[in-house]
């Protein structure tokens with residue numbers, strides 16, 4: 730899309746550059762490809778220049794080679810979360826039941842189902858906008874999206890059967906939300922960002938109940954900051970999981986992997 734797309738008008742590149750977009754030419758090409766009319770292009774450039782995330786302006790984000798639909802009010806999947814997917818696949822390459830808890834757009838579940846081929850996929854989120862968006866993104870994999878508070882959303886028949894439980898929960902400490910980039914603060918819902926006083930409130934709840942849902946040998950994976958990782962490992966251990974931290978310098982990502990013995 731980038732190298733073969735027509736050259737964007739200089740005025741578009743200039744407007745994006747003036748608004749502080751570092752990759753103005755690349756972004757201009759994406760906007761040009763997404764806009765159906767000149768008026769739409771103008772509106773998109775204006776939205777981007779006023780600070781809306783590029784993914785929300787064009788309506789999709791790339792994640793592990795998939796084009797994931799993103800809708801207003803839904804967390805934009807971050808490329809670093811591809812590391813969590815890689816770790817899940819490394820641990821359970823033959824997984825047949827996958828749950829994407831706190832699914833947002835469903836990018837993680839879609840990427841897992843795409844790589845595994847034929848796995849039973851469930852995604853769940855407390856936010857109806859996320860559930861709708863995930864439903865669209867996991868439909869090509871016959872995935873089902875459920876609405877509710879953590880495990881309450883899941884069909885009871887999944888208890889003890891889940892091979893991969895991926896949970897990219899909100900993990901920003903409450904008093905650090907204000908320090909996030911404006912793109913996140915102003916365009917993503919607080920429920921997707923705020924993880925409570927130390928950022929680990931949702932993670933602790935997920936870890937405590939995970940053994941009930943995991944199959945023997947099944948794994949729970951969450952993303953944390955480097956600073957939070959030791960506390961997250963403790964939470965996993967208290968839940969009865971054998972946990973370790975894996976880190977990627979390339980992605981600047983930390984993932985805690987816990988296995989049900």
Ligand SMILES: C[S@@+](CC[C@H](N)C(=O)[O-])C[C@H]1O[C@@H](n2cnc3c(N)ncnc32)[C@H](O)[C@@H]1O
Nearest residue numbers: 804806831832833854855856878879897899921
């Ligand atoms: C950081 S976003 C991650 C979204 C997605 N997993 C991803 O990686 O792009 C966290 C998501 O958790 C959801 N969430 C927060 N609290 C929840 C809860 N108690 N039960 C279910 N989902 C919750 C939010 O609505 C949000 O979509």
